[in-house]
Amino acid sequence: MITIKSSSQLQNILEEDLSKNEKIGFVPTMGALHKGHLELVNQAQKENKVVVVSIFVNPTQFNNPNDLQNYPRTLDYDLKKCEEADVDYVFTPSEQEIYPTPDKRIFDFGLLSKVMEGKHRPGHFNGVAQVVSRLFDIVKPTNAYFGQKDFQQLAVIRKMVADYNYNTNIVACPTVREEDGLAMSSRNKLLTPSHRKSAPLIAKTLFAARNKMQEMSVKELTNWVITEINNDPLLEVEYFEIANAQTLKPINNWNDAKNLVGCIAVQAGEVRLIDNVLFKTDN
Numbered sequence: 001m002i003t004i005k006s007s008s009q010l011q012n013i014l015e016e017d018l019s020k021n022e023k024i025g026f027v028p029t030m031g032a033l034h035k036g037h038l039e040l041v042n043q044a045q046k047e048n049k050v051v052v053v054s055i056f057v058n059p060t061q062f063n064n065p066n067d068l069q070n071y072p073r074t075l076d077y078d079l080k081k082c083e084e085a086d087v088d089y090v091f092t093p094s095e096q097e098i099y100p101t102p103d104k105r106i107f108d109f110g111l112l113s114k115v116m117e118g119k120h121r122p123g124h125f126n127g128v129a130q131v132v133s134r135l136f137d138i139v140k141p142t143n144a145y146f147g148q149k150d151f152q153q154l155a156v157i158r159k160m161v162a163d164y165n166y167n168t169n170i171v172a173c174p175t176v177r178e179e180d181g182l183a184m185s186s187r188n189k190l191l192t193p194s195h196r197k198s199a200p201l202i203a204k205t206l207f208a209a210r211n212k213m214q215e216m217s218v219k220e221l222t223n224w225v226i227t228e229i230n231n232d233p234l235l236e237v238e239y240f241e242i243a244n245a246q247t248l249k250p251i252n253n254w255n256d257a258k259n260l261v262g263c264i265a266v267q268a269g270e271v272r273l274i275d276n277v278l279f280k281t282d283n
């Protein structure tokens with residue numbers, strides 16, 4: 001495994017693979033690696049000759065300065081995990097390396113970036129698009145791997161790739177969960193023991209909701225999920241929306257779209273958790 005800080009150095013190294021038409025798999029991360037990230041690496045290794053992992057806590061995607069400051073940073077541990085996983089290159093750029101000048105680009109992803117996370121974290125997806133486009137320009141990956149836990153992020157990145165003609169295939173990997181159902185996230189490390197105990201109620205409720213589709217209207221089920229989770233005094237739902245899984249447009253009736261996703265954000269003390277569940281798919 002080689003750790004590289006400079007984008008030009010990484011580009012020089014990857015140039016040889018690109019010239020031989022070798023497949024480059026890319027796993028962009030903000031570090032604090034967990035099993036979910038390692039699953040992305042594993043998938044990338046199956047489908048590519050070379051695997052690059054980036055570790056960069058991207059300031060432009062944080063709408064809250066405290067959140068940026070408190071975001072877990074565990075570089076030594078992350079490098080050890082990448083080494084154990086036999087990653088080829090780990091890219092650990094500085095902020096200066098990614099943004100030599102302030103990134104003023106404004107992306108427009110329409111509704112996809114305006115609902116749910118987009119509404120509650122203004123500017124978040126613009127920052128994600130800034131960093132992911134910059135990283136794609138450097139790495140020029142054949143395939144890039146993202147977790148389905150960040151459902152809306154995946155939709156936004158797919159749109160970015162389509163709108164800006166990136167030659168990268170986006171691969172979505174299933175959410176990896178703790179044994180008690182909690183979706184793995186770097187932020188889980190920040191939960192207090194009592195919030196950690198309460199947090200699995202989020203996934204439990206989402207899965208239970210899937211079985212109640214026949215009994216309730218969309219509105220009733222939405223309210224049921226919110227009430228169920230808010231019944232725990234340590235959890236507070238910020239939003240829960242059932243939407244068309246392609247456009248993310250909220251639906252009113254179960255037949256409004258073939259693919260439906262329920263997306264949720266919950267405040268657990270100081271930590272904001274997100275999760276989602278597919279309600280209906282056409283395959």
Ligand code: PAF
Pocket residue numbers: 028029030056058061128131132150153
């Ligand atoms: O999902 C994440 O960890 C980040 O949003 C990403 C895609 C690495 C961009 O900073």
